[in-house]
Amino acid sequence: MAARTVRLLKLKCPQCGRESALQVREDSLAAASTSPTGLVGIADYHGDHVLVVYVDGEGRDRGVRVFRALQRGEVIRVNPAYLTYMNVIAGFRVSFGGWSLECFPGSPRTLLRVTRGEPLLEMELRNLERAASSVEWGDSFLAALSRVGQPDPGELLLSILLLDSSIQFPPSPFATRMFEVSLKSRRLVVKVDSGAAELLREYAPRIPWLSTRLVDYAVSVKGWRLVDAVLGPDPLTIRERLLTILSLERRGVVGFEEVGA
Numbered sequence: 001m002a003a004r005t006v007r008l009l010k011l012k013c014p015q016c017g018r019e020s021a022l023q024v025r026e027d028s029l030a031a032a033s034t035s036p037t038g039l040v041g042i043a044d045y046h047g048d049h050v051l052v053v054y055v056d057g058e059g060r061d062r063g064v065r066v067f068r069a070l071q072r073g074e075v076i077r078v079n080p081a082y083l084t085y086m087n088v089i090a091g092f093r094v095s096f097g098g099w100s101l102e103c104f105p106g107s108p109r110t111l112l113r114v115t116r117g118e119p120l121l122e123m124e125l126r127n128l129e130r131a132a133s134s135v136e137w138g139d140s141f142l143a144a145l146s147r148v149g150q151p152d153p154g155e156l157l158l159s160i161l162l163l164d165s166s167i168q169f170p171p172s173p174f175a176t177r178m179f180e181v182s183l184k185s186r187r188l189v190v191k192v193d194s195g196a197a198e199l200l201r202e203y204a205p206r207i208p209w210l211s212t213r214l215v216d217y218a219v220s221v222k223g224w225r226l227v228d229a230v231l232g233p234d235p236l237t238i239r240e241r242l243l244t245i246l247s248l249e250r251r252g253v254v255g256f257e258e259v260g261a
């Protein structure tokens, strides 16, 4: 059952200037009324950042924010249009440390639950044949979330895109590391050891998984924030870029420096 839209908030994003139209639905107002803060955040994904508008139980605009670490008592609802980027996940909710972030096109029917003590991931899947793989990747996602603790909505949504694009692949021993860096992707700057990169570039034609193109890509994003370095036209490209950077990290060519958000 689709929830009725009661208000349409139109506003200009203070970060990128994009005009955004955010639907406030009946179920969001109910969520605001029962949340500890009396507010619900309605979010729109803008690639490297997220626009969040807070509304109260009456649907009144109570403030706009871009980039914000999720706080206890915070309920963020993402515009369902975000789901069009995804292949397997048809709706989701992540809750941890008293906050929750969710995106559903209507009232979810069957939810797959993955939990690790406190962090909880609930997913509605388009294809139940992917359930086992979704649980495995979802578990790595939660392991990373437990370590990182407090991501901002943009880092969290980027990580959900990675989760969705990973489900079609077999589980990987590097999954938790991948989510760990994506959940901090706005706070990490890519460092490249130029000497090591030059050496690797020379050997690249002889290494099966490597190409000079990949080494050149890593060198080209030197000094960038990780989120800007990996953003691409679709989730598979984002995943490929992040995995390239991580494989070079394991070989000592790339490192990360943590900076303030």
Ligand SMILES: [Zn+2]
Pocket (backbone or CB within 6 Å): 013, 014, 015, 016, 017, 018, 046, 049, 051
């Ligand atoms: Zn924006």
